Amino acid sequence: MPLSTRQQLLDAARHLFASRGFYGASLKGIADELGLTKQALLHHFGSKERLYAEILSQVSDSMVGRVRLARQAASDPIEQLVAFFDDYLGAMNEESDTAQILMRELVDNHARADKVNTWYLRPFLDELVAIARALPSRSPLDEAEAFAFVYSLLGAVHYFSVSRPTLQKMYGRRRFASHRREMSAEIRRLIEARAASLGG
Amino acid sequence: MPLSTRQQLLDAARHLFASRGFYGASLKGIADELGLTKQALLHHFGSKERLYAEILSQVSDSMVGRVRLARQAASDPIEQLVAFFDDYLGAMNEESDTAQILMRELVDNHARADKVNTWYLRPFLDELVAIARALPSRSPLDEAEAFAFVYSLLGAVHYFSVSRPTLQKMYGRRRFASHRREMSAEIRRLIEARAASLGG
DNA sequence: TGACGACCTTACCGATCGGTAGGAAAATAC
DNA sequence: GTATTTTCCTACCGATCGGTAAGGTCGTCA
DSSP states (O other): OOOOHHHHHHHHHHHHHHHHHHHHOOHHHHHHTTTOOHHHHHHHHSSHHHHHHHHHHHHHHHHHHHHHHHHHHOSSHHHHHHHHHHHHHHHHHHTHHHHHHHHHHHHTOHHHHHHHTOOTTHHHHHHHHHHHHTSOBSSOOOHHHHHHHHHHHHHHHHHHHHTHHHHHHHHOSGGGTTHHHHHHHHHHHHHHHHHHHHBO | OOOOHHHHHHHHHHHHHHHHHHHHOOHHHHHHTTTOOHHHHHHHHSSHHHHHHHHHHHHHHHHHHHHHHHHHHOSSHHHHHHHHHHHHHHHHHHTHHHHHHHHHHHHTOHHHHHHHTOOTTHHHHHHHHHHHHTSOBSSOOOHHHHHHHHHHHHHHHHHHHHTHHHHHHHHOSGGGTTHHHHHHHHHHHHHHHHHHHHBO
16 A cells, blocks of 8 residues: 555655755755645645644654653663663664754754744653653752753764764765664763762 | 954854754845845855855864864873863853854755765864874774764764753753753763773 | 955846645545 | 545745846055
8 A cells, every 4th residue: 555645745855854954945845756746745734834843743753652662671761761772773774864853853943943932852852851860869860960961862872873974975884884883882881871970 | 443344244154054054044144134235245255155165164173273272281082082072062152153053064964065075074073083093992993983982972062052042941041050060070971981991 | 536456235137935826637425 | 426525736926045247335556
């Protein structure tokens, strides 16, 4: 069974928003990917902003789901974080568009997001912060500290993963072949080092 | 002595490119900040791409300078990294536009950068990688491992710093007042943890 | 005084932006 | 078999995009 036109449009839009950003992607460019006109897009979604919002909700739901799975996979918060970020690291290779959009929205879209005044990704952040605050500790992390920590992890993963194509181009593909492993180990180190510093 | 029009245009352009990205910032929007027309901009820089290139090279030079200062400030590579990232963390508050543009260029501008096929920031990355590879170790980092490490540090710093306005809006200003300290300590932890894992 | 160059203007250009209006065609419902 | 709804089209709209052409207003130097 073929995908609905609507879903195909969403996929094409996600790809283009990921590679060029909200302003850089045009309705015509998205519709062209399927050989349709931009009016077909507008028929399905009403406006560019609503199309983008729908993509963001899919991204957010997907990420919240991944965090919850990781929380179920282990009872130790450290292992929950490791499980999530490891899964996430893998997901970014298969779903690099999703990762790119997530990153943009977290650090890079203040102007646009302020305008529409909606934060689709807050549920996702809240889930992660909740795990971080459950880390065993003599003095548990307050919300802001937990955010600093969670953001540093997201940043570390994103930076490596999203920029991989770039680095491959700059430094050659061969050198990056073993990096999934390397990065995975790096993430565990970051999490364990932080947990250790809490002295739980 | 007032700044030259040219420099004022560069400053306005940097600000707008930082907050809206290459595609989202328009020549008219930049020129309007000074009450000039976009043709005044084009007179000084020729094209949007050349204007952006000039800003990128300022950013790159500034960052390379900061790394070199950090390298002179200490002989121990660990302390060089700590010095740089600590300086950088401070710089991002004063020069948040520069930081935002740097981030975009590192992770987010493949489409545009591929087109012009020029990497202004490679010298900056090379400087950092060189420090990372000088870390005392039984088996020194290869280039790719050094990159993973450097990127994780850049990612950690950027994520916290660039998104600070966002987080303040979401969670209140007060909670983030003490965070420069917190983040600074976090960065040192990350660097020392990695150095320790090398077993130098 | 006159020439020249730096600086910035108005007036355009063709292309593209997001979005609207109205209708053809095809599927669906009755 | 007819009515309705979904889907997608052509044809537009005003606004804006980056960029060009030509000219006017300066200060500088001869």
